[in-house]
Amino acid sequence: MTRRKASNIDVRKVNRINVIRAILACERISQPELTQQLEISWPTVLQNVKELIDLGLVEEVGAFASTGGRKPRAFAPVKDAKLAIGIDITQNHIGLVLINLAGDLISFTRSKKTFSMDDSYFRELGQAVDRFVLSSGYEPDRVTGAGISLPGIISADGGVINYSHVLGLVNAPARACTKHIKYPCALINDANAAGLAEMYGLSEHSNAVYLSLSNSVGGAILPAGGFYEGDNLRAGEFGHNTLYPAGKTCYCGKKGCVDPYCSARVLHEHTNGNLNLFFEELAAGDDKLQEVWQDYLQDLSIVINNLRMTFDCDVIVGGYVGGFMEDYIYDLQQLCAKRNTFEQDASYLRLCKYKLEASAVGAALTGVEKYIINL
Template sequence: MINRVNSIEVRKINRNAIYKFLYKHDPISIQEIAHTLKMSLPTVAQNLKELQERDLIIETGLFESTGGRKAKAITYNSLKYTVGLDITRNHVGIVLIDLSGKVIKNVRKQYPFANSKEYFKGVGNLVEHFIDDCKIERGKILGVGIALPAILSEDKQLVNYATVIDFKGGSVKDFSEFIPYPCILSNDANAAGFAELWDKEDIQNVVYLSLNNSVGGSIIIGKNIYMGQNQRSGEFGHMTIVQNGRTCYCGQKGCVDAYCSAKILSDSTNGNIAEFFRLLRSNSEPQKALWEEYLTHLVVIINNLRMLYDCNVILGGYAGAYMDEYIEHLRELVSRRNSFEVDGSYLHVCKYKLEATAVGAALQHVESLINNV
């Protein structure tokens, strides 16, 4: 019995190693897989057969002959999909991604949050209509990732703390009752940070600063999100930067959120962040003054994060997505505050300009598949 259990576990380890290898490489031959992973050809062939039967890998053709029979080109089947939701106070963002993380379609619907069955049923309807519009077979959908502006329990089943939306004590079951696919909850900022590092093999550690209508963030160490003892890591919006300063929505005074949320900028343009940056480019005086004040606080936060974690800092969220054209100026400003470095090259702008949070939520299912195939 022990030998049988060991044999099953070894097969699972080998299968997982082969699938992970295929996920990270272009089409490759069975011989190259066996050589690289130091497995026998029969072991690789047996596992590939099983993966193919599960529709997880495909043959894409034949390699050029090197003198013998042409080798088959094998890769993972990217034509499986996950859905990601970004639940905010006033909207629901929805994305469909394939197994590679490519965004196939995205929409954002105005749909104010309400802790009621009617709301959750409505979200379920939004998901079903979205999938209909995407014309995707239901059987190819792995699941739905749901990102929330909330602190979750360690098992990601319950909401322990939520003030941006009224959902404290809520559960993944509130959503899954009306969504007929496996559901996973994520913290919104952690999901966005996770998406930023998804396909970056050369970066292991990063701090992601989410400049949305509420400020948050995530700390990623060794490609893993550091959750903290109470699942509250990365709550950068509630660091104090001004003693007895402006009142934050949490009730405390002087929090980062009261000075650097995207609303500080977009409130000057009726909630339209794109319009704020359009007016800023045209040197509109109210927006210029607001921007300069915003930067004075943002630079302090960025420098503090660099001093704390000594790694790259990525700016994301509604405001961060517009900062490409201002990044050199920002790097210059942060370098002036830095005690050790003469430039701010560690500072970057997010890759995902749109629906990063929803993408990160969807990727939770991709990661689960890759790790448990």
């Protein structure tokens, strides 16, 4: 990557973005805290704060107690001044979320709907989004943007869904998916979206790998505030790493991939496709399911240890199974620690913050980010 020297316009823009981000990250912040955190002069900060107040994004909320001299002024974000919609398309469901500028989840709904590339599917999706916004009680003009997450590889320019095995798509135009959404809208891969949601608000220096354990296994590589997508946009397809050469056949046709061992299907195939029921019966002590679960955790610990060895950063377990992992994360950490060459514990292994709504939140965050970057 080549670095170019920032022009004055770039510097002004970067300052503006940094000021709004710093204010959005807290409930209230004082004038000295802002200048110290941003390492820019108070007149520059003040100019930006004034403009953000004029835009209705920041408000002055009195003063902090004085530590001698004048009381420092205090500012707070108007988090709900702008909102964004996230849409998560899966094979059989649509998830919708509304978030505010700080990334806080305002509402979430998920309904059954079988995916189709027909225009009627997307027209109904557009109508569902409109109803969802109305039911939130917020004026639609506060919605600044939307994002759609789906299980597929999106072209670098965002114009084409290159491939989606789950949705049965090859080189499908993105515009077909977004044209009935009345807000600026872009597509994002579902695992990348979920990873983005998990990383939001953390230090820009944090690295992590997100492992999505849903009806298929996927993931995202999240170095220092960005994505690593690879030369062919296929990075993070952990479901097709080889776990057992000559093992079970994967949906991709190859033998021994991670997917047929670690997807949610491996579990819910024992409870009529109902993952909730699997975990209920597991907790109730069903012997057969205990055995299935122990095998699953063993296989998963190999996958996770390989990720830790490859990337040397936090690993976040998410997807449908991640949503049920709370009571078992310690067991899984123990298994991972046993495999590790260098570490005694596996505290690098983290549970996802979001459950079913993760990808939709990440998609909505792309709308928030676009708004902030263009301020």
